[in-house]
Amino acid sequence: MSTLTDYLSINQLETDSPIISAEEEIQQVEIEWGEAFEHHDLATLDRLMADEYFLTDPLGIVRSKAETLAAIQQNAVLFQSSKSDDVNVRVNGDTAVVTGRSTFRGRYKRWSMAGQYQYTDVLVKRNGSWKAVASHITALGTAALRLRVGFMVCNFLL
Numbered sequence: 001m002s003t004l005t006d007y008l009s010i011n012q013l014e015t016d017s018p019i020i021s022a023e024e025e026i027q028q029v030e031i032e033w034g035e036a037f038e039h040h041d042l043a044t045l046d047r048l049m050a051d052e053y054f055l056t057d058p059l060g061i062v063r064s065k066a067e068t069l070a071a072i073q074q075n076a077v078l079f080q081s082s083k084s085d086d087v088n089v090r091v092n093g094d095t096a097v098v099t100g101r102s103t104f105r106g107r108y109k110r111w112s113m114a115g116q117y118q119y120t121d122v123l124v125k126r127n128g129s130w131k132a133v134a135s136h137i138t139a140l141g142t143a144a145l146r147l148r149v150g151f152m153v154c155n156f157l158l
Contacts, residue, residue, distance in 0.1 A: 022091045022096065022125075023089040023091060023096075025130060026089050026091070026096050026098060026123060026130055027087070027089060029048060029123065029130045029132075030084070030087065030098060030100075030121065032044065032048065033045070033048050033132065034082050034084065034102075036048065037072070037079040037082065038079045038080070038081060038082060040072055040073075042069055042072065042073060045068075045069060045072070046065075046069060048130075048131065048132055049065050049068070049069075049131065049132045050065070050124065050126070050131040050132060050133045051065060052065070052133060053065040053068070053131075053132055053133055053134065053135075054133075054134055054135075055068050055134075055135045055136075055137070056134075056135070056136040056137070057137055058113075058117060058137050058138060058139040076108065076109050077106070077107075077108055078106050078107045078108075079104065079105075079106040080105040080106045080107075081104070081105045081106070082102050082103070082104050082105075082106075083102065083103045084100045084101065084102045085100065085101055085102075085103075086099075086100055086101045087099070087100035088100065094124055094125040094126075095122070095123070095124050095125075096122070096123045096124075096125075096130065097120065097121070097122055098119075098120065098121040098122075098123065099118070099119070099120050100118075100119055101116060101117070101118050101119075101140070102116070102117050102119060103115070103116050103117075104116075104117060115139060115140065115141060116139075116140040116141055117137050117138060117139055117140060118137070118138045118140055119135060119136065119137045119138070120135065120136045121134070121135045122134040122135070
C-alpha cells in the first residue's frame with residue numbers, strides 16, 4: 001500500500017528540475033539580469049523586465065523600460081562589471097522586493113560611474129515567470145558626487 005509520501009517521493013524523482021524556493025528563483029533572476037547588463041544582452045533584459053518597468057536612477061531620473069534598453073543599446077550606459085552583496089529577498093505572494101548593495105564599474109556617456117550603489121528591485125510573478133517592474137538605485141559615498149559632476153559635464157560640454 002502506497003502512502004502520500006511515497007507518491008510524492010516517486011514523482012519528485014521523475015521530474016528533471018529540483019524544487020526551489022521563490023527566494024532562490026528570484027536570486028537566479030537577479031544574477032541573470034546582472035549578467036545581461038554586463039553583456040549588453042538586450043533580449044534577456046527585455047524578457048526579464050515587464051513592459052511597464054521603470055527605473056529611478058542614481059540622479060533621480062525616472063526611465064521607462066524602452067529608455068533603459070535604448071541607453072544600453074546606444075552605449076550611453078556601459079556596465080563593465082558588477083558585484084552584489086548584502087542581497088535580501090522578501091516575497092509576498094506574487095510580489096518580491098529585493099534590496100542589495102552593488103559595486104559597479106562602468107560608464108555613463110563616457111563618464112565613470114564606478115562606485116558603490118544601494119538598490120531596490122520589485123518583481124512580480126506572471127505566467128510562472130518573475131518580471132522586474134521597478135528599480136531604484138542610490139549612489140553611495142563619493143559615487144554620488146562623481147555622477148552629478150559627470151552628468152553636468154556630459155550633458156553641457158560633450
